[in-house]
Amino acid sequence: xxxxxxxxxxxxxxxxxxxxxxxxxxxxxxxxxxxxxxxxxxxxxxxxxxxxxxxxxxxxxxxxxxxxxxxxxxxxxxxxxxxxxxxxxxxxxxxxxxxxxxxxxxxxxxxxxxxxxxxxxxxxxxxxxxxxxxxxxxxxxxxxxxxxxxxxxxxxxxxxxxxxxxxxxxxxxxxxxxxxxxxxxxxxxxxxxxxxxxxxxxxxxxxxxxxxxxxxxxxxxxxxxxxxxxxxxxxxxxxxxxxxxxxxxxxxxxxxxxxxxxxxxxxxxxxxxxxxxxxxxxxxxxxxxxxxxxxxxxxxxxxxxxxxxxxxxxxxxxxxxxxxxxxxxxxxxxxxxxxxxxxxxxxxxxxxxxxxxxxxxxxxxxxxxxxxxxxxxxxxxxxxxxxxxxxxxxxxxxxxxxxxxxxxxxxxxxxxxxxxxxxxxxxxxxxxxxxxxxxxxxxx
Numbered sequence: 001x002x003x004x005x006x007x008x009x010x011x012x013x014x015x016x017x018x019x020x021x022x023x024x025x026x027x028x029x030x031x032x033x034x035x036x037x038x039x040x041x042x043x044x045x046x047x048x049x050x051x052x053x054x055x056x057x058x059x060x061x062x063x064x065x066x067x068x069x070x071x072x073x074x075x076x077x078x079x080x081x082x083x084x085x086x087x088x089x090x091x092x093x094x095x096x097x098x099x100x101x102x103x104x105x106x107x108x109x110x111x112x113x114x115x116x117x118x119x120x121x122x123x124x125x126x127x128x129x130x131x132x133x134x135x136x137x138x139x140x141x142x143x144x145x146x147x148x149x150x151x152x153x154x155x156x157x158x159x160x161x162x163x164x165x166x167x168x169x170x171x172x173x174x175x176x177x178x179x180x181x182x183x184x185x186x187x188x189x190x191x192x193x194x195x196x197x198x199x200x201x202x203x204x205x206x207x208x209x210x211x212x213x214x215x216x217x218x219x220x221x222x223x224x225x226x227x228x229x230x231x232x233x234x235x236x237x238x239x240x241x242x243x244x245x246x247x248x249x250x251x252x253x254x255x256x257x258x259x260x261x262x263x264x265x266x267x268x269x270x271x272x273x274x275x276x277x278x279x280x281x282x283x284x285x286x287x288x289x290x291x292x293x294x295x296x297x298x299x300x301x302x303x304x305x306x307x308x309x310x311x312x313x314x315x316x317x318x319x320x321x322x323x324x325x326x327x328x329x330x331x332x333x334x335x336x337x338x339x340x341x342x343x344x345x346x347x348x349x350x351x352x353x354x355x356x357x358x359x360x361x362x363x364x365x366x367x368x369x370x371x372x373x374x375x376x377x378x379x380x381x382x383x384x385x386x387x388x389x390x391x392x393x394x395x396x397x398x399x400x401x402x403x404x405x406x407x408x409x410x411x412x413x414x415x416x417x418x419x420x421x422x423x424x425x426x427x428x429x430x431x432x433x434x435x436x437x438x439x440x441x442x443x444x
Contacts, residue, residue: 028084030074030092037123040115041103044094045124046070048080049132054087058138058302059128061091061121061154063147066101070094073147078293078388084405085391086302089132091124093117095146104149105176105183112157112208117150122158137163140300144168144287145229149176152237155216156207164272166219166296168287169226171233172240174203191230200236201243215244219276219299221292223283238277242266245274256351257295257421271385272301291388291419298386341365342434342441344374350428354421355382359390359401361436362415362444369410374401375435381425390418 033045060083064073070092074080083090095102095117108115128134141162143151148170155165156173172195175188187193195203205211218241222234242249247267254264260281267274276299280287288296297303345360363369376399378384383396390401407416434441 028080030071030080033124033127036127039120039123041117041120042096043117043120043124044070044096045127046074046092046094047128048074048083048090048092050084050087050089052087053089053132054135056133056135058088058140058300059091059125059132059134060088060300060302061093061125061139061141061143063093063102063121063141063143063150064095064100065143065145065147066099068100068147073144077288078290079142079296081405082293082297082302086297088138088302089128089134091121091128093121093124099183101146101183102150103183104146104153105178105185106181107177107179109153110157110174110177110203110207114157118154118157121150121154122161125161136161138300138302140164140166140302142166142168142296143170145170145285148229155218156204159208159211159215160213162216164217164219164300166221166299167237168221168292169223169229169285170220170237171229172200172203172237173207174200175233175236188233189229191232191236194232194236195239197239197243197249200240204240204244217245217272217274217276217299219278219296221278221280221287223280223285223287225282225284228285234277234279238264238266238275241275247274255354256349257354258291258356259349271298294386294388303386342436342439343444344434344436344441345444346430346434348428348430350424353425354385354423355428356419356421358417358419360415360417360444361410361441363410363412363436364442366412368412369437371408372403372410372416372437374441375399375438376401376431376433378422378431379424379427379429381427382422383424384420384422387420388418389416390420392420 028049028051030046030048033047036045060079062073062079064070074092079090103109103117106116109118113119125139129136139162141151141154142165148167151165151167152170152173155162171188175193176185178185220234220237222231224231239249245267251264251266253269257263262279264277265273341364343362343364347358349356361374378396378399384392389404389407391404392399392401401418410416434443
C-alpha cells in the first residue's frame, strides 16, 4: 500500500501544475449526497449535475486514484466540463479507508452483490437513476489507477448495469485478488500475473454466474513507462475483454490519434468498438492526459447528439456586465473582435487515413476576447471525427471552432489551444485562412 500511495501522490504533485487540470468553470457545483442507499464501506458520494441536462441524462461514474477523492478527481479531470457540453451527470465516489484506495481485491468485491465498495457505488447509480431521471440504458464508468481497477471490477460484477467502461492505468478484473485480507497484490502490480484469455474471461464470468446478456464494451489506456501498475497489465486486460466480448485478439484497426499514442480496436473499426486500447509511449502513471477524457466520451457515444440548449439565467441573476461577461458577447459574435489582430498556429500530425491537429489561437490585440469562434475551411476530403477544448461544426468544409466553458476568455497577448481528429482521403494540408470572431488572423 505504501508503494502505491507514494507513487500516486508523486503523480498528483507532478501534474498539479498542468493548465488543463484546472477545475471546470461552471455555475453548476459539485454537491455531496448522503444517505444514498446501502453503503457497507462508508463511501462518500459527490454529484455533478450540469445546469442543463438531457431530458433523460446518461450517468457517468468517475472513480479516483489511491490517495485521491471524488472532489479531487472532479477538479483534476475534464469530465465535468464535458458534462456541461453534452448534458450527462457525473458521480464521483470517494474511498474512505486508509490510503483512499478502492477494494478491488477481496472476495466480496469480486462478485455481484458481494458487499464492499462495488455495492456502495451501485447504490449511487441507483440513486441518480431514481432522483435525477437518469437513463438506465446509458450508465458508464471510468477511473484512473485504483479507479481503473474498480472500472474493471464494476464491468465484471454488473454487466447488466454498465454499458461501457474506460480504464486509465489499471489491471484486469481479478488480477488484484487476495485471500489473506491484504489490499495489495505485488505479483499483479509488477505485471507478473499472466493468464490465458480464457482464464481471464472466466474470472469475469464467475462474478455473475449464469448471466447470458450483453457485456459492456471496454476502453483501455496505459503508459509504457508505468512503474506503479506495470505495462504488461495492459496486454492482459486486452486479452480479458476481447475474450469476454467474444472478439478476435487481432486488431481490425491500428492508428495514431496523437504522436506516441498507438490505438488498436478489436471487433470493429468504429469509434464505439467492443474493445479499444491506447498505448502511450514514454508515459508513466500520470493519466488521463489532456484530450483523453474527450476520447472516453466519444467511445461511450455521449458526444453523438446535439448538446442541449442553454438554459436562461435564473430570474434572480443580475444582468451581466458588457465589459466582462461572455454572455454580453456570445461566442462567435463579431461584436467582440480581437482589436489589434490575432495569430493562429496550426500543426498537423497525419497517418495513412487519419490526422490530428494542434491549434493555438493568440490574441495579439490590446483588449480581451470574451467568447470566441475560429472560422476556417478544411481541405477537401478531411472530416472531423472528434475534438477537444472546442466544439467544431460542421464536420467538413467551412467549419467553426467554438470555445467551451472553461476557455472562453483570451486576454491581451494570451492564447488558448484546442485540437481535433479527422479522417482524410489523401490531402493532409492545412487551411489557408482563419478568422477569429470575424476578424482575419495571421497564420503563424
